[in-house]
Amino acid sequence: MCIRTIKLYSHLTTMTTTCAIILNYFGSEKTERCLRSLVPQAVDTIYLVDNSVSHSEINKLSGMIEELSINDNLQTLHLLVNEDNLGFGKAINKTLKFDLDSSGGHDFYLVLNNDAETTPGMVEGLVRAIRQEPDISLVSPRIVKANDDTCFIWYHKLFGHLYWERKPFCFPYLSGCCLLFKRSLAEEGPLFDEDFFMYGEDVHLGWRLQQQGEKMICREDIEVIHEGTGSSRHGDLFYEYHVAHGHILLAMKTANNRFQLALFLLGRFFYLFTRSIIRALRYRKLSPILAFFLCWFPLKIRLGRVSE
Template sequence: MKICGVVLNYFGHEDTITCVQTLVDQNDLEKIIIVENSVNITELDALKNIFKNDRRVEILAPSQNLGFSGGVNLAVNSALDSDFDAFLLLNNDTLVPSNTVKNLANSLIDNRFDIVAPVIYCYPEKHKVWTKGFYYNRFGGLITQRDISFFPGTIFYLSGCCVLIHRQVFQDVGLLNTSFFMYGEDIEFCFRAVQRGFRIGIVDKAYIYHKGNASSQFNSLFYEYHINRGHFLLCNKLSKNITEYRLSFVIKTFSLTMRALLRSFKYKNTNAISGYKQAVSEPSNAIFSCSGETG
């Protein structure tokens, strides 16, 4: 199976170099595309200096930050007409042990799944599981690793942190939805794929380590805005009709308001409240113009 890797860089060339160099050394990928999303010459030069002599590594440098969805789409679009069988989307702050890619690929070769992810452990707390897949309730916006599929409107999805996707999925379902700059696009993509009959799952024999970001970054205004925006966009993208949309919007308005208040108290700042207000009031979100579309 010929696999193309996709790694996005955003002011993290040291992590990116470590991640990509590990993949290169393991020799499981035919090609690795790095999307330099920082739009920063220092970041770009650092990547070029390391990988300039490796033909398997291609660096794409868009003129603006395309976000996660846009960056992934740029890379996949550039290689979709080639003879790759699958695409491995991987966060740059991950560590990939040997045989991980092979174990993921085998699940596609055996025709068990069409989209797969490994067990993702934390780093450096290697004993701690970060995720074995998530459940998302499209009405209330609850995200959990616990199986809550008995609740109406619950979706199982794989994190975009590390996921192997068969090319046929992209050809039939389309690319990631660029309405999402970041946060929520993996939920929407898995939802679309399952709706079209594709199978998603976790490969227990495959695992990676995820460094993650410092906890303070999870309370930046940027983060709070995009998290809230993603939840509201999912009202539109996952609703089957206008009634479902209205129900989802009302419940999420309440739950996200409570979330913002609690996080403002926890972090002793107003970033969560400001991010929520900005997201809920932005017309371009299509929050108030939803027609129950799922595309």
Template sequence: MNPGATPPRVAVVVLNWNRTADTIECLASLARVTYPGAEIVVVDNGSRPSPREQVLAQFPSVTYLENPHNLGYAGGNNVGLRYALAHGHQYVCVLNNDTVVEPDFLRAAVAAAESDPRIAVVGVKVLAFRDPSKVWVAYGKLTYGHGLVQLVGFYADDSRFAVACDVDWVPGTALLLRRSALEQIGLFDEEFFAYHEDVDWCTAAREAGWRVVFAPSARILHKGHGTSGQGYVTPRQYLSGHNMVLFVRKHARWYQALRFLAAQLAALPLQYLTRRWRGEQAGVFLKIRGMLDALRGRPLPLEELGLR
């Protein structure tokens, strides 16, 4: 940004689903950001009971939107994205509610985005909440291996994570999205519901000729609670399997799809044996079921998974 220029209008969308304490701590950190005039938009994804009064009592200046039921990460954040676009914001930061931001994170992210109009999205350096000397995740690589993607992080915050760079994708923990890119590419694909929608959007952006950039000077802390349960036998396994296949069908070339298939055939038996020893083999079956449902085009069993 040029000194003295009017800074771009930015909205920060924070999605909440039954984790109000985390959301309040996140909002408290956002109240200290140095970026001028950012609008904070809380989207509640059908929490029971509704935290509306509690949130607005402590943060009366936030914009509060409420969904009737859980729309997932993709659908819930899309509500906030639509609001931000309708109200003229030039950038929208999608931020997980289990994060605490550094005061200058938004200023640094916007500065990175403003350096090149071809940048569709900026990802930030995500540090571990309990040990901020460690990088939780910086960015991701698209491998078409057994996990489809590889996260880059989980190391000390050193020179490996000190330089801005173009990457395959940046995680949805915190994304700064450019308005014109959203208008061209569209919002998050709600078929993904949760998990891999960030990979999908970044891939679509790169396919359309946009840049996806990691900005290490923008920093946040991440607790990593998640909203689909802890442990291995959780809805996350179903959604992971389902959405990997959905992504491959949507984006992969034939040789990439073949690589993904070979990786699954090699990895799933080993995963079953490992998880069976731990009594967690049901998680592997959930993952396989998700894959098969995606191949067959079946709707997500959200009520059965406890997600609605």
């Protein structure tokens, strides 16, 4: 991991230490908008983590952060460059461990998608919410998109379908778009299950915390703006495979016994097959159908390449 440290300036005037992590994958323009919205927040350390494995992308990020010019108290921005595309969960876990080992850690951590933008006072509001209730481990703002907004999402155990309100046979989770959590959660071990490359790790985190009796909340009065397209394009094999494979992993990891596992996998078969047909017709591509047949196997799919 290559590390570059840059000093910025922000309006930070709090005794509570908060560290933010932004993951970039060929999205420097979105990352810049995200970073500019985050710098004025109550955050004293920012890790900008690049998974692109591209010199041109690193140069864009370096030039972008050099241009940032903010006034007031000291804030530190670390640019961390991974030598391989580690995926979402593994890159976040590695950064958390690096911060705990190198700096002694922070009181709170914020994971923020690079296609999201904070609203004024967002971080301070989330920190206040989690400090007011000591039994809360994880908090999210309301996620505002172009056509809707989201707090809790409900994941159907049998089929893997997502609902935006409580439904039978579902468990709740908070979107990994924007999560704030206590240091203790980072110290317990890897935050995300690294078997998930992209998509599904936040669902599994919600399930795991629920199994452990941990409390999660969504503050509907605090907002984050989420563009929602991220680093992937709908209909591409990369996106379709990792979403579908995430559903298979969730079936395997949330089943309590062999009977449940068989039932969950059967439900996924019918659901994912139907989903692949619908998406193939919608995007006029065969990649969703190909992804359905591939998703049952742990493959390494990067930028159109497939390997075991």
